[in-house]
Amino acid sequence: MRERWSLLTDTSSFGYRILEAASFIFFLPALLVPYTHWFECNKKVNFMNKFKIFEMDYRKVTGEPLLLDLSGVMRKVKTSLLLIVSVFTTLIFLSGRGFKGWQGIPFAYSVSLCAITTGAWCAMARTLEILSEIIMSQLKQNVRELGYNCGEKVREFKMLWLRLAELTQEFGNSLGYSYICHIVVYFVQQVLAVYGFLAEMDKGFTTTRFGFIVSIIMFTYAIFIICSCAHRTTQKVGYEFQRNLQQLGNMFTCGFNEARYE
Template sequence: MVVLYVGYKRVMILRSIRKFDDYIYAIIFVVFLVPHFWIPFVGWGVAHQVAIYKTSWGKFQVRYYRVTGENLQFPNLKSLIVVISIGCLLLAIGFLLSLCALMDGFLLKHTAAYYHIITMINMNCALWYINCKGIKIASQSLSDCFRRDVRRECSAKLISRYRYLWLNLSELLQLLGNAYARTYSTYCLFMFTNITIAVYGALSEIVDHGFAFSFKEIGLFVDTVYCSTLLFIFADCSHKSTQKVADGVQETLLTIDILAVDRPTQKEIDHFIQAIEMNPAVVSLKGYADVNRELLTSAISMIAIYLIVLLQFKISLPKDPQSPTP
């Protein structure tokens, strides 16, 4: 009920605004309420695919034990989850209170409708980070065990077993993107929209009033930095995980002296290298986007284009001679 009440108030404020810049500024508070309405579509609808992804982790750990002879360890994982969960809540509170203090028209009582949704947005980023960290740890452990076992005995059977294990890990990476494709596609769209509006609002204030840096501008910059940081974490941890999946085993394969092993082992090494080349470690959101650092450059380019269009539209608007000057 609180969300509906605040949402109604924000929409009424939006409808009463006539000035373009103020309208864009007011949209920010409505945009933050939008995630409430996509949760049933992007969350509940993909539960089956998420279950498949989680189950695949169990199968991978069993195979990992059979191949390496040891359990896959995730050190300090529980402590990390607790710390990140508390941090997500505290960041949401700090973020909303700072916006309330800095941005005009954002009442303290209205923040009650935003705490849980900002926390959820933070937790989505944290969930992705933990999943990517899990894959990164698994990749590092697999690489270390592979290097150790190759030094002991480099045989065709050993290379073959590790090849299938690596393919399982690569499949996990693909399942991660497929399972959460809806969630993080909308997550990226939300971040792009928010950053674009906030940056435009700040630039518009600078164009109108110069580099005065009012509370409003600082609040818009806080919003921009906050959303940009979440987007960077999302893209960067994916990039590091995908890089780790292939690099470790590939480095070990390339250090093997081909002349010192028999013909079947040479063939298995070739098959392993071909498998790495034909199954690149990529996190794809069902083809909508590949999650890596290139996503950041694409986002910057797209946001820059929209900002140019909005600023051109602003410049083309007739000046309001009766508008008050702060």
């Protein structure tokens, strides 16, 4: 650590100083995550308990166990994890800043922690989206089978949807501190990468500059994917579900009017 700090303060290159500062900041999530998760332990437990209650309610309403296929999501998370860890760890050694072999272990751990945390957020958000799709699919199937006698079933599915909406809100609340910490670190790293890239423009294409380009892309994508998953899940559970319910209601209204006309 003392050696890295001396490189940060003694080097004459502004781009190298930014690179060293970014390396220090990248370890912040590894130090802060235990504290943020500790503060949110109760919220996480409540979320898991409510998810279990949701599973039981789903079985009561549909008569079937809740089956989720997340194999595709997990494959994407694993692939992204291997790619990001490999790229960042390789770049830090190619920068030629005197990193030793053992120093790659904590760096790879910090990169893995950020990638896994982001992947877990995306996987859980996708889970909530799939739940919304399953509930709507089951509701449509029951409506087709029961026809105009589906009022009681619709009320049951409405309560199930309200529980899903509550579960979605609880999901965001249970991980607020953790992901605020990560997004702040990602944003700072993004700004440093842009600043370092601009500072190294007069030196042509170098390994350090290439590292800054990769960092800009990676951290921008990380911020985007976290926000995009949250927005998409909210839309799926909220607006799109309500729109599908409205379409079902319109279908029944039209059918009733046609039957009365005949």
